[in-house]
Amino acid sequence: MAADLLLSVKDLKVYFYTLRGLVHALERVSFYVNRQETLGLAGETGCGKSVTARSILRLIDPPGRIMSGNIFFEGRDLLALNKAEMRHIRGSQISMIMQEPKISLNPVIRVGDQVAETLLVHDRSLNRRSARKQAVDMLAQLGIPDATRISRRYAHELSGGMGQRVMIAMMLVTRPKLLIADEPTSALDVSVQGQILELMQKLTKDIGTSVLMITHDLAVMAQTCDWVAVMYAGDVIEMGLVRDVLKHPQHPYTQDLLKTIPDKGNPNEPLYSIKGNVPSLLEPWTNCRYAPRCNYVMDRCKREIPPRYVLNKSHQVACFLYEGQGEIEMDKECFKETASP
Amino acid sequence: MRTLLNVTKTFDKKAARSQRWDARKRYLKDSYILWRRNRLMVAGTLIIVFLILVAAFAPLLATHDPYEQILHNRLEPPSIQQYFGTDNLGRDIYSRVIYGARVTLFIAILVAAISTPFGLVIGVVAGYFGGLIDEILMRLADVFLAFPKLILAVAFAAALGAGVENAIIAISVANWPGYARLARADTLSVRNNDYIQVIRSMGASNLRVMLGHITPMCISSIVVRLSLDMGVIILTAAGLGFLGLGAQPPMPEWGLMVSDGRQFLVNQWWISSLPGFAILIVVMGFNLMGDGIRDILDPHLR
Numbered sequence: 006m007a008a009d010l011l012l013s014v015k016d017l018k019v020y021f022y023t024l025r026g027l028v029h030a031l032e033r034v035s036f037y038v039n040r041q042e043t044l045g046l047a048g049e050t051g052c053g054k055s056v057t058a059r060s061i062l063r064l065i066d067p068p069g070r071i072m073s074g075n076i077f078f079e080g081r082d083l084l085a086l087n088k089a090e091m092r093h094i095r096g097s098q099i100s101m102i103m104q105e106p107k108i109s110l111n112p113v114i115r116v117g118d119q120v121a122e123t124l125l126v127h128d129r130s131l132n133r134r135s136a137r138k139q140a141v142d143m144l145a146q147l148g149i150p151d152a153t154r155i156s157r158r159y160a161h162e163l164s165g166g167m168g169q170r171v172m173i174a175m176m177l178v179t180r181p182k183l184l185i186a187d188e189p190t191s192a193l194d195v196s197v198q199g200q201i202l203e204l205m206q207k208l209t210k211d212i213g214t215s216v217l218m219i220t221h222d223l224a225v226m227a228q229t230c231d232w233v234a235v236m237y238a239g240d241v242i243e244m245g246l247v248r249d250v251l252k253h254p255q256h257p258y259t260q261d262l263l264k265t266i267p268d269k270g271n272p273n274e275p276l277y278s279i280k281g282n283v284p285s286l287l288e289p290w291t292n293c294r295y296a297p298r299c300n301y302v303m304d305r306c307k308r309e310i311p312p313r314y315v316l317n318k319s320h321q322v323a324c325f326l327y328e329g330q331g332e333i334e335m336d337k338e339c340f341k342e343t344a345s346p
Numbered sequence: 347m348r349t350l351l352n353v354t355k356t357f358d359k360k361a362a363r364s365q366r367w368d369a370r371k372r373y374l375k376d377s378y379i380l381w382r383r384n385r386l387m388v389a390g391t392l393i394i395v396f397l398i399l400v401a402a403f404a405p406l407l408a409t410h411d412p413y414e415q416i417l418h419n420r421l422e423p424p425s426i427q428q429y430f431g432t433d434n435l436g437r438d439i440y441s442r443v444i445y446g447a448r449v450t451l452f453i454a455i456l457v458a459a460i461s462t463p464f465g466l467v468i469g470v471v472a473g474y475f476g477g478l479i480d481e482i483l484m485r486l487a488d489v490f491l492a493f494p495k496l497i498l499a500v501a502f503a504a505a506l507g508a509g510v511e512n513a514i515i516a517i518s519v520a521n522w523p524g525y526a527r528l529a530r531a532d533t534l535s536v537r538n539n540d541y542i543q544v545i546r547s548m549g550a551s552n553l554r555v556m557l558g559h560i561t562p563m564c565i566s567s568i569v570v571r572l573s574l575d576m577g578v579i580i581l582t583a584a585g586l587g588f589l590g591l592g593a594q595p596p597m598p599e600w601g602l603m604v605s606d607g608r609q610f611l612v613n614q615w616w617i618s619s620l621p622g623f624a625i626l627i628v629v630m631g632f633n634l635m636g637d638g639i640r641d642i643l644d645p646h647l648r
Contacts, residue, residue, distance in 0.1 A: 062547050067477070096549030103540055111541040111559060122558070123548045157366070175548070 010077075011215050012061070012183055013037035017074035019053075019060055022067075026287045030056045030069070033290075034241050035313070036234040038183065043209075043216040045226040045247065047262070048236035051283060054219045057236070058185045061217075062095050078183070097127040100176035101185040105192045106168030110160035116168075117141060117156025120175045127179060143174040147204055166197035170204070177208055184209060185217045190225065202229055223266060227251055235259050238284050238294040241313075245320035255322040257299045293324070301326055380642050387638025393631025401447040410438035412445040412598045421614050431616040433606055439617065442598035443624050449599045450628065453514055453583040453592075454576055460518040462572055465525025466564060470556050472526065473533025484530065487523035495520045499582050503591035510599075513592035517582050521575065528571055532564040566643050574636035577629035584625050600625050 015035050021028040031053045038044045046054050059065050061076055063083060076083040078099065083091065100123075103109040111119060120140035124131055137156070144152035147170040160168060169189060176184060189205065190198040206229055209216050220226055226233055227247060234244040235256065243256040254260045264277045281298035293299070296306040305325055314327040381387060400407060410428070416436035424431040430439035472483040490498060495517075502516035536542065537560065545555055586592030587601025595602060600621040607617025 064543065064547055092549045092551060094549070095547055101544075101547040103544055105540065108540040109544045111545070113562060114559075122545070122550075126548055126550045126554065172544075175544075 009040040011038050011040045011079065012217070013075075013077045014057070014061065015075045015077070017057065017060055017076065018072040019056055019065060019069060020072050021069045028286050029288075029290055030239055030286060031060065032239040034060075034074070034236070034239070036232075036241055036244055038215050038217055038232075040182075040215055041210070041213050042231040043206075043218055043229055044232040044234060045230035046217060046219045046234050046236060047221060047223060047226055049221060049262075049283065051286075052236045053239045054221075054236055055187055058101060058187050058217070058219055061185060062099060062101060063091050064095075093127070096123055096176075096181070097179045098181055099183045099185065100179065100181040101187060102169075102172050102176050102189045104188045106163075106165060106172050107160060107192075109172055110168060112160055114159075115157050116160060116163065116171045117144070120144065120156070120171065120178055123175050123178055140174070140178060143178040144171065146208065147171075147174050148200075149174075165193050166201060169193060169197075169201050173201070173205060173208070177212060177214065180212050181214055183215050183217065185219070187219045188221070189218075191220070191222065198225070205229075223251070223263065235262070239286060239290075240294065240323065242295070242324070243320075243322045245316075245322075249320045255316065255320070255327065256295075256324050257301050257326070258295045261298075261300075377642050381638065384638045384641060386634045387641075390631045390634025390636075390638060393627060394635055397447055397451065397628055397631065400444055401451045404444050404448055408438075408441035408444045410441040412437065412442045413596055414438075421610065421617075423614070424616055430620045431614070433603070433617045434610060434614075437596075439603070439620055442603060443600070443621055445598040446600045446603065446621065446624065447628075449510070449593060449597060450580055450583065453510065453517070454579050456514045457517045457521060457579045457583075458572055458576070460514070461521040462525050462568055464518070465522035466529045466561065466568060468522065469526035469529025469531075470533050470560055470564060473530035474537055474552065474556055474560060480530070483526070487526045490520065490523040491527075493520075495578065496582055496585050499586060500589060500591060503586050508591050508594055510593045510597070513583060513586045516586070516591075517579055520582070521579065524571065524575070525568055528567055529564045532567055533560050536560050536563045570636065570640045570643060573639045574633065576632035576636065580625065580629055580632065 013035075014037070017031050017034040019031040021030050034053065034057050036044060036046070046057065048054050056065070056069070060071055061078075061083065063071070065071055071084060074084070078094070083094065086094070110116060114122075117137055117140050120143060121133065121136035124136040124139060125133065128136075141152045141156050144156055149155050149167065149170055155163070155167070155171075160171075163171065169192075173189075184205075186205065190201050193201060202225065205216070208214075216229075218226070218230055230247050232244065233247050233250040234241050235250065235258065236242065237258050243250060243254070243259050250259060251263065254263055258279075261277075261279045265279065267276055279298055284294050284297070290310065292308055293306040293311050296302050299306065303325060309325075311323045311325045313321050313323040314330060315321045316327065316330060381391070414437060416432070418436065419432055420434055420436040422428060422432040422436075428438050428440060430443060433439055433442075468483050468487070472480040493501075498520040499513075499516045502519050503513050506512035506515060542555060542559060545559055550558075583592055584599070584601030584604070587599045588605040590602075590605065593599030593602050595606075603621035604618045604625070607614065607619075607621075610617050
């Protein structure tokens, strides 16, 4: 692996013990994020993107449980840390921006104080006054005019874009090494989305923060990410450099996904949609989950789980179509059925 | 409207401060209007203010020493010299009722100060952690809720021994489960909010989340509940006094005074009735005020 590796997630498996049965939320999530680079995590609703994000911070609440896998952050396995060590990592090393700024900010605390709170959580020696000052500085850096006054406002007094700026300030004020952005712009007006993305990119670059960008908007991904990992039903089915994956998608699902983007040049072309439905995650994982919807489906896809084939250094794909075209990814044992504890 | 216009002005500290001051003034003014509109609440508040003033200036208002026994002067009916008459030991009932306001307030305030924080902590912890902790704490609360408050208070007071301090402890013990349940319910509704997740994802400890972000959200409903409970607390204290488990003679406690007059109820009605009226009026005052506070704190009515 490259020396500048920051985060690597390996065969993460997360199940939810619900009343309706065991939900196999994540089965084999593997990807890595390099320092100062952005990885986009794509996939449709319910494929496990947000669960992945929460797992990294170990914020999976019961009935959810991380069954197996590793999350290496700067060489340390986050799943092996104790609660206090993990708490120290949250916020100061890894931060997470949520989707909806309006409900992600405490309605009864002034936004400036919330930004300051992040600092105070991690630095007991810091006094409230200087934390507030830093918070205001951070807000100003995010292009908030008159940051001192805005910092005294409550969340409901701010617009969506302003709220998301506050969220970003809150998460970047501690200068974390990794920022997880869980669909940071999907709740915003299209006109504001661009601004927010640009700001995020600029600031993370200045601070030197890597970004794990979760989105289902492939346009956003093309614009902001260096790497892309495509998820389907709890599995990362394709990962590679953004230009490789978007220009030469290999997995049939990625190909279909890209075809669903409406072509703005041709108004008469019918919209493309992937046939079939997202599979139920209640069923155990015994074959390729995309098989029922796939155009290239083979017999084998219905019986076996495809391993990940490494096509080249920057592109891997989990599909039997590529058998023999590349080595099977990493250590082979990770594809064996792991006994559940 | 004024605040909206001010946004366009450039920021200066003085303006911001006066803006905030304006907002606070507006809030108080609105509260005042709501308060005045509710006649019953005005009455309740005046009663409570009156009670507090009486308690504060008891030595000035009292005409006699509340403990002084003038035995040749016993069982005198109300007169110009002794407004409420005298009891079986010749003590001036008016002065005793005045001093009784102090005892009543003392008990009510201490019970509130003990049982609300305790209930709040138990409720927030139970609601926040859920699962087994929730189960244990709430079943414990259920045990206390299974008995009528007065019965439970009597049992505890009897076990601890008679006395004002023990009565306070007994009433607090009987009272906390109500606040715990309320705080738990509020916690459950706040806990799953996204902003709590955000705070946790920032690395805040459970203690910090509970103290800084959940407890403040529970306070307002607890305050309303407490103000409605005040009457019950005073009634329970008087009940304990009446049964001889609360304040001990010769303390001028209203419940105790009612009890003292029992045997003279037919011929010397004033010994029991007048302290009884004091209890009635104060309890009513607290109840009326509590109802009003609920309305004032309800943002939908603004």
